[in-house]
Amino acid sequence: QQPVQSPQAVILREGEDAxxxxxxSKALYSVHWxxxxxxxxxxxxxxxxxxxxxxGHDKISASFNEKKQQSSLYLTxxxxxxxxxxxxxxxxxxYSTLTxxxxxxxxxxx
Amino acid sequence: GAGxxxxxxxKVTEKGKYVELRCDPISGHTALYWYRxxxxxxxxxxxxxxxxxxxxxxxxxxxxxxxxxxxxxxxTLKIQRTExxxxxxxLCASSAGQGSxxxxxxxxxxxxxxL
Numbered sequence: 023q024q025p026v027q028s029p030q031a032v033i034l035r036e037g038e039d040a041x042x043x044x045x046x047s048k049a050l051y052s053v054h055w056x057x058x059x060x061x062x063x064x065x066x067x068x069x070x071x072x073x074x075x076x077x078g079h080d081k082i083s084a085s086f087n088e089k090k091q092q093s094s095l096y097l098t099x100x101x102x103x104x105x106x107x108x109x110x111x112x113x114x115x116x117y118s119t120l121t122x123x124x125x126x127x128x129x130x131x132x
Numbered sequence: 133g134a135g136x137x138x139x140x141x142x143k144v145t146e147k148g149k150y151v152e153l154r155c156d157p158i159s160g161h162t163a164l165y166w167y168r169x170x171x172x173x174x175x176x177x178x179x180x181x182x183x184x185x186x187x188x189x190x191x192x193x194x195x196x197x198x199x200x201x202x203x204x205x206x207x208t209l210k211i212q213r214t215e216x217x218x219x220x221x222x223l224c225a226s227s228a229g230q231g232s233x234x235x236x237x238x239x240x241x242x243x244x245x246x247l
Contacts (some may be wrong), residue, residue, distance in 0.1 A: 025172075054235070063136075063223065063238035064175065071233070109174045117231045119165070119188055122174030 023048060025051075025112045027123035034100050034130045042095040053086050053093040054111040054120055057104075059116030064109060096130045100130045136239035144245045145214055153209040157226030161229075163231045164207050165236060166199055168221040175223055181207060182230055192215070198233050212247045 025046045032040050044053060052071045056064040068079065070086035070093060078084065081098045093112075097104055107127045111120035137156040145151050157164050163182055167175035177191040181201045189199075196214075201207040211218055221243050225236040 056238075064237040066237070069233070069235060094178050098177075111174075117188075119177050119180050119191075119210060120236070122167075124172070125174050 024121055025110055025123040026055075027108075027126050030124075031127040032129070034072060034104060034128070036130055036132055037099050038076060040097045040128060041108060042097075042108050042110075042128070044095070044099065044112070044123055046091045046112050046114075048114050050086075050088060050091050050100045050112050051115045051117075052113040053084075054113070055084055055093075055095050056111065056122075057106045058109065058125070059106040061103070064103075067108075082085060082114045100128075102130050103132065105130045118132075136224055136226050136237050138222075138239040138242050140242060141240065142243045142245075143224060144247065146247050147214060149197055149214050149246075151211050151214055151244065152222050152245070153211075153222050155207045155209070155226075157205065157224070158206075158237055158241060161226035161237075162204070163164055163227045163236075165227075165235065166207070166209050167224045167225065169221045169241070171221055178209070180230075187230070199220030204241060211244075214244075216246050219246045228239070 055067040058064040084095045086093045107125040109125045111122045139154045166178040169175045180188040184204045196212045199209045221241040223241045224239045227234040227236045
């Protein structure tokens with residue numbers, strides 16, 4: 023039931039783009055994205071609720087394809103501050119709790 | 133305003149001992165979640181409170197784990213007869229309501245080490 027994230031790790035130079043994927047074998051109601059820096063608590067990025075919904079803030083955006091049970095996180099023109107581990111948390115229909123993936127480690131270098 | 137706080141930040145105990153981990157959520161948040169995070173893994177759901185009651189405790193690994201939230205605010209996660217495999221960071225999160233529409237605010241975690 024744990025969503026699968028890909029890739030496991032990404033190394034970028036500042037200014038490059040990245041895509042992180044999250045897929046589930048179960049029907050999803052929502053997808054939540056968080057970023058966690060080493061030794062710190064996860065920090066909320068965004069929630070996607072509807073099939074086909076896309077959201078974004080700053081240069082980070084995401085999409086959610088309910089039919090395919092997939093979500094993607096798009097990071098454009100990456101900044102050093104984007105470094106960290108990104109987790110998707112999926113909410114299944116009928117449940118009120120999140121199941122998190124194993125995370126995607128992103129390292130942005132100067 | 134104050135975020136979610138957790139105490140202690142670190143706890144070292146011996147195998148077989150009892151431990152209590154405390155979570156103080158954001159004031160007014162009705163939903164409270166406990167997670168466990170091992171190195172290189174995402175947060176693993178343990179239990180979810182809505183108000184004073186445990187709405188979903190399906191993530192508790194066995195009956196050595198128990199959590200309470202008697203007044204609908206502070207919560208305590210209790211682990212009896214600790215085992216080395218219980219070593220992890222225990223995260224608490226709170227939100228203004230349940231599920232989909234509400235972001236969860238995480239605390240800094242308690243790092244539990246069982247020797």
